[in-house]
Amino acid sequence: MKLSARLISIIQFIPRGSTVADIGTDHALLPVYLVEEGIAQRIVAGDLNMGPLQAARKKVIETGLNERITLRQGNGLEILEPGEAEVCVIAGLGGPTIRQVIKDAGPKAMQIKRFILQPMGGSGQLREWLTDNGWRIADEDLVSEDDHIYEVILAVPGQESTSDRTLNSIGPRLFEKRHPLLSEVLTREINHNRKILDDMRQSSVVDTAVKCQTLQERNKNLEWIVECLSSAKR
Ligand SMILES: C[S@@+](CC[C@H](N)C(=O)[O-])C[C@H]1O[C@@H](n2cnc3c(N)ncnc32)[C@H](O)[C@@H]1O
Incomplete structure (x- = not known):
């Protein structure tokens, strides 16, 4: 089979x-x-x-x-x-x-x-x-x-x-082994988060401010990891 x-x-x-x-x-x-x-x-x-x-x-x-x-x-x-x-x-x-x-x-x-x-x-x-x-x-x-x-x-x-929360969430062993598909996974999440952030910015609901900040921070951390992964390849 x-x-x-x-x-x-x-x-x-x-x-x-x-x-x-x-x-x-x-x-x-x-x-x-x-x-x-x-x-x-x-x-x-x-x-x-x-x-x-x-x-x-x-x-x-x-x-x-x-x-x-x-x-x-x-x-x-x-x-x-x-x-x-x-x-x-x-x-x-x-x-x-x-x-x-x-x-x-x-x-x-x-x-x-x-x-x-x-x-x-x-x-x-x-x-x-x-x-x-x-x-x-x-x-x-x-x-x-x-x-x-x-x-x-x-x-x-x-x-x-690993005590770093972002690394723990994206996959600590994937990061350690520099898995060849990890950048792609993270880039997809970054783009998805950007779309959510764009929608939130157009919304007048007050409690989106905190969610916005959390997502922005998450994206900053993910972008940094993608940068680490690409510099390891160079
Ligand atoms: C998409 S299928 C996945 C089948 C297979 N494990 C695979 O990976 O190809 C998900 C199956 O999980 C069953 N399922 C959902 N919740 C469950 C639970 N709490 N306990 C046991 N089975 C569950 C569903 O009935 C369904 O048959």
Whole structure:
């Protein structure tokens, strides 16, 4: 089976032989690939919704992997028995939903040795929440597919070493490794923020002043990082 570049980028962070949970599995593409390629022995895959879970069930039966892939319907990590998985993938969900799923899991989340997270937006706030709540960003990747750049975060229990909030939000490991797609991600955010700032300047609402200042500061910091990245290339 051929997987998208986005899902392949997630797999690089799964150690061979791990027990894996896939939360929000949808069509169970990732679990099927992991078992077929001998990367995972056993997988528990869950989805909140009945439709995606039925699609997953169809795929698992078709591939004859029902002994190795257990499917359960439920919200986030509630589908897991204590200690059932050491690696947990949460991919293709919004950053705020991923944060909520980990938060709701409480102590069960701390039994996971590695979370591999691929948020669709809101990655900055997700990283900030992780590093404020006992998780360290161990590694990260960016992958470009269909004009979209996807972010993949490997979070493990521990204390993040970077204290700079902007670097923490953009991806401390991405910055350290001078990831070749990082400038592009930051430039897209800077341009997006500029558009919001233009709209705000035309608005007469008083409380936009504080938001304006916060966004201006964020853009200044991002522009400085882009400059650092480009001078490192020279
Ligand atoms: C866009 S699909 C992503 C599928 C797959 N993980 C991937 O990356 O290709 C998102 C899936 O997450 C499920 N989902 C959303 N919120 C969830 C939650 N709180 N717990 C479990 N599954 C959830 C949705 O039903 C949907 O099937």
